Amino acid sequence: MDSYTKYLVDNVLSEDKTVTYRLLSRALKVHANTAKQMLYEFHLSQNAKRPGTVHATYLVYGVKKGGNIPKGANEDVEMASSPPYAESVTEVVQSYALSLITEESLKDALAGYEEVSSIHVYSVAPHATKDMGLLADVANEVLSLSTAKDEISVPITNPYVRTRERRGAGLKAAAAPSVPAAKQQAKAPASKAASAASPAEIKEESKAEPGQAIAKAENITKKSTPALKRGGSSGIMAAFSKAAAKPKKDVKTKAEKPSAEDTTMALSDDGEDDEEVEMLKSKPRSTAGTKTKKEREEELRRMMDDDDDDQEQKEEEEEEEEEEEQVKSEKAESPEPEPMEEEPTTGSVEEEKSEVVESSNNGRRRGKRKVMRKKQIMDEQGYLVTIQEPGWESFSEDEAPPPRPATKPKIAVPAPVASKGKKGAAAKGGQGSIMSFFSKKA
Amino acid sequence: MVTLEEVAGLGLLQKPPSNGDAPEPLQRPESNYRPLSTFVLPKERQYQQQFADIYFLRLTKIKPAVEEAAIAAWKNTKIGGEKAKKVERVLDVRQGELCWVAGTVYMDMPLKPSILEDVAKDRWISAPTTLDHYYSEGGQDSVMLEDDSGRIKLVGEAIKNYFLVTGCIIAVLGTENANGEMEVIDLKFADLPPQPARWSLSKPSPRPKDEDVEMTDSPSSGSKKIALVSGLEFSGTSTAYAAELNLLLEFLLGEALDPSVQSELSQISRLIIAGNSIAKQEDAHHGTASDNTKKPHTKKYGYDASSYNPLPSQLLDTFMSELLPTMPVTLLPGTNDPANASYPQQPIHAAMFPKSRTYGGLPQAGEDAEPGWLDMVTNPWEGEVEGWRMLGTGGQNLDDICKYVDSADRLGMMEAMCRWRCSAPTAPDTLWAYPFQDDEPFVMKECPHLYFVGSQPEFGTKVIEGSEGQMVRLVMVPSFAATKEIVLIDTETLDVTRVKISA
Structure with missing residues (x-):
């Protein structure tokens, strides 16, 4: 007994199921056309043994009689001369009919055909099929069987088919480092290496160029993509991204000013980087590490396209955000040290101007600092006016870095967490900081 | 007429091949x-703008073509010894003068939904119309021609020979009668725009013959x-x-x-x-008032995600x-x-x-x-x-x-x-x-x-x-x-x- 006969006997006769050619083709892994012939043979042989045991449905394709009868007798030629919108008639077109017909009504149905181009057994069942809707249930079963897109489920292949790369979770993980990389690229024109390594990631994030993305989709499997990115970010890319992130941190601890904004910018992965890059391009700068505090403040101020009010507010919020930032930046794979103890940073002397520390013990700092406060008053005309006025505010916060000369280069400090990317701190010192970073890495 | 005998043994109505060789695989051609x-x-995008600009833009874009068609057709038209002359604006149509003018059609139909009506009745959210048609059998519908200057009512047998809907651009030839309506003798459309040649944007893929x-x-x-x-x-x-x-x-x-x-x-x-x-979507969950009274406890404001x-x-x-x-x-x-x-x-x-x-x-x-x-x-x-x-x-x-x-x-x-x-x-x-x-x-x-x-x-x-x-x-x-x-x-x-x- 052939394997298909056994399958059909089991399913149709014993289990009382309807089997379509698609189901048979997938169950036995044979071509659909072969499956159709198997059904035919099974139907024939079973009914030869005992007539009426198996009922078939047929799929018939051809031209039906009367299908092409014109609906009106008018001609198109007449249309042109008559007023444009007299009743227009549809053209007569070739019309095919694809019908699913039960064995019982096959004879009558065929009589309605003028020409049959194709006929085959569609399904066999132990009972006469009354409701064709039941065959839809079989089709659902077929769906669950055909998971692989092989020749059986795709009988006509298309050599031009293309898909795009899935943007999965792995990509998101890689996203964070890639953004600082983009920034760095703009900041330090010297970092050619970084930019060469990064275009793929940057494109992913912002505007993917289709050709490239498609090429990727073909070559790179889903699994390997994130891996590749990881590799990228832990290498030279990471170095740069961290170096980029670090100086910002630096600014923050020194000036306690606009870094809140800055850090969030570094973290945002919503494609803002384009705009940012543009802005940065407009005023090229040297390596971030060599900036003086003033310059940087100035630049950040301009970058933030905000008026001073906001900036002052930032200053206020800064304190609360400081801790958050640290958590955030750790997430962004540019880990920060735990509160400054092991990694002393340059506490700025200038800061004293706006900040008076009254006591500093038990890891807490208390004091007063100068802030700009917003005040809303109603003027004589009844308008609400917001004014800014300087004021002193007492604060108490976690230990800040002990004051140190701001100019002291940090190269010599061997950071315990060096491998984690603490180097950035060194970078801020200025001279040759980037180089020192590389040498350590190596 | 096809009989059972004719199809017997045809194509796949036969035994499966014993050797089991797969049929030649088929390939689809490229889609250009x-x-x-x-x-x-x-x-x-924002939705603050007025809609009038659409009509204005449409009129400026199509009017030249309509006028061209009208000039070609009516250049030397004389009726009763009077030569038809072109009028720039709808408001310039003078009583008794044979002239032609181009503009936008506006259909005034009592059944047609009107934003003015909605505003007047304080209905600020308009539901999609449920009407089968806007035209009314009683003949209360009227056709207007308008441009940025004004509007004129069109009458006459000629307009009944054409489909006209709000928004199409036409040129009409006629005279204004005593009622201030325009008696239309003939009307013209822009007709088909220029047609690009085949393959004007893409290139045919070379046939893979070689x-x-x-x-x-x-x-x-x-x-x-x-x-x-x-x-x-x-x-x-x-x-x-x-x-x-x-x-x-x-x-x-x-x-x-x-x-x-x-x-x-x-x-x-x-x-x-x-x-x-x-x-x-079946209207089971939203719509009729009876529904709401049936199960008031499930009534929610806004979109009910559970109904999706x-x-x-x-x-x-x-x-x-x-x-x-x-x-x-x-x-x-x-x-x-x-x-x-x-x-x-x-x-x-x-x-x-x-x-x-x-x-x-x-x-x-x-x-x-x-x-x-x-x-x-x-x-x-x-x-x-x-x-x-x-x-x-x-x-x-x-x-x-x-x-x-x-x-x-x-x-x-x-x-x-x-x-x-x-x-x-x-x-x-x-x-x-x-x-x-x-x-x-x-x-x-x-x-x-x-x-x-x-x-x-x-x-x-x-x-x-x-x-x-x-x-x-x-x-x-x-x-x-x-x-x-x-x-x-x-x-x-x-x-x-x-x-x-x-x-």
């Missing part, structure tokens, strides 16, 4: 495809085809035509039927779904994901589809199709990017397929025009749209539309070779010709749910065949 972004709206001899020898000769289907209406509740949908899938996949037909079917190089892929049935879009997704490995698909949204309701409808979001979307294009790809294998496009949509310029809609534009005209001649209305050079004249009056400011994309700048309209009650096609030799193939794609019919277009001749599926 270049969609245009004519109807793509900017991502950040490198692929096998292909040309295989029986899969004949020209490529495009399948057009509309109104698949996948439903979450009804399985009334699930069997037909399955047959359609098997047909397009090339799995059904025998090798000779399969090789014919392998020439179908693209499927275009023209709207209404998802069935209309994801099954229809899942079914559509499955359907497309089965088909996509073998055939590229262009998907236009329609009335019932999950896209914006106003014209032009923007592409259905890829998130609706978790299985199929891997075949889609990249969301931020630029205009020159290669279109996705599954291309979710706007409605209306314009593009070049196999070199032919195509314009297609989900059917709302034609359905809305039909509400103005007491006629079942939908093909005639399609033709009229082409001759008006406007694919959605009734937008924004009765067909909801985006308030365009700078461009009026519904104006047909270039004449399509194929103009299809989806979700129609029945199939219909014809070819219309323009004065400069333009030929437009009009196709009404019937709703699959209603008729179980699909349309195949030959890409060399633009000949149409229809396939009816029954189960």
Whole structure:
């Protein structure tokens, strides 16, 4: 007994199921056309043994009689001369009919055909099929069987088919480092290496160029993509991204000013980087590490396209955000040290101007600092006016870095967490900081 | 007449081959495809503007063509010794003078929904109209011609010979009578716009004769085809035509039927779904007041997420994901589809199709990017397929025009749209539309070779010709749910065949 006969006997006769050619083709892994012939043979042989045991449905394709009868007798030629919108008639077109017909009504149905181009057994069942809707249930079963897109489920292949790369979770993980990389690229024109390594990631994030993305989709499997990115970010890319992130941190601890904004910018992965890059391009700068505090403040101020009010507010919020930032930046794979103890940073002397520390013990700092406060008053005309006025505010916060000369280069400090990317701190010192970073890495 | 004896032993009605060698695999030809972004709206758009600009833009764009046609026709027209002269503005029409003027048609119909009425009655949220038609049998409808200067009522037998709807641009010849109405003697349209040559945007792919001899020898000769289907209406509740949908899938996949037909079917190089892929939501949960009183405890403000049935879009997704490995698909949204309701409808979001979307294009790809294998496009949509310029809609534009005209001649209305050079004249009056400011994309700048309209009650096609030799193939794609019919277009001749599926 052939394997298909056994399958059909089991399913149709014993289990009382309807089997379509698609189901048979997938169950036995044979071509659909072969499956159709198997059904035919099974139907024939079973009914030869005992007539009426198996009922078939047929799929018939051809031209039906009367299908092409014109609906009106008018001609198109007449249309042109008559007023444009007299009743227009549809053209007569070739019309095919694809019908699913039960064995019982096959004879009558065929009589309605003028020409049959194709006929085959569609399904066999132990009972006469009354409701064709039941065959839809079989089709659902077929769906669950055909998971692989092989020749059986795709009988006509298309050599031009293309898909795009899935943007999965792995990509998101890689996203964070890639953004600082983009920034760095703009900041330090010297970092050619970084930019060469990064275009793929940057494109992913912002505007993917289709050709490239498609090429990727073909070559790179889903699994390997994130891996590749990881590799990228832990290498030279990471170095740069961290170096980029670090100086910002630096600014923050020194000036306690606009870094809140800055850090969030570094973290945002919503494609803002384009705009940012543009802005940065407009005023090229040297390596971030060599900036003086003033310059940087100035630049950040301009970058933030905000008026001073906001900036002052930032200053206020800064304190609360400081801790958050640290958590955030750790997430962004540019880990920060735990509160400054092991990694002393340059506490700025200038800061004293706006900040008076009254006591500093038990890891807490208390004091007063100068802030700009917003005040809303109603003027004589009844308008609400917001004014800014300087004021002193007492604060108490976690230990800040002990004051140190701001100019002291940090190269010599061997950071315990060096491998984690603490180097950035060194970078801020200025001279040759980037180089020192590389040498350590190596 | 075919008998059982004739088909016995035919094709696959025989024993399976004992040697078990697989039939020669078939391949589909490449689909040459270049969609245009004519109807793509900017991502950040606002709706603060007035709609009047659409009419203004349309008038400025089409008026020159209308006037040209009018000059050609009426240049030397004399009636009763009086020569017809051109009048620039509608308000310049003088009583008793034979003249002609171009402007926008406005249909004043008592049944037509009116924003003024809504505002007057303090209804700020307008529901989609439920009327079958706007025209009224009593003859209370009137036709106006307007431009930026004013409006004049049109009367006369001549206007009854034409389809006229709000928003189309015409020129009328006549005189103003004592009632201040214009007695129309004749009227003119812009007629078909200039038609680009075939392959004006894309290049034909070289025939793979040299490198692929096998292909040309295989029986899969004949020209490529495009399948057009509309109104698949996948439903979450009804399985009334699930069997037909399955047959359609098997047909397009090339799995059904025998090798000779399969090789014919392998020439179908693209499927275009023209709207209404998802069935209309049953009104069980929202709407009638009786519903609300029945179960007041479940009444919620805003959108009730629990009433959402994801099954229809899942079914559509499955359907497309089965088909996509073998055939590229262009998907236009329609009335019932999950896209914006106003014209032009923007592409259905890829998130609706978790299985199929891997075949889609990249969301931020630029205009020159290669279109996705599954291309979710706007409605209306314009593009070049196999070199032919195509314009297609989900059917709302034609359905809305039909509400103005007491006629079942939908093909005639399609033709009229082409001759008006406007694919959605009734937008924004009765067909909801985006308030365009700078461009009026519904104006047909270039004449399509194929103009299809989806979700129609029945199939219909014809070819219309323009004065400069333009030929437009009009196709009404019937709703699959209603008729179980699909349309195949030959890409060399633009000949149409229809396939009816029954189960």
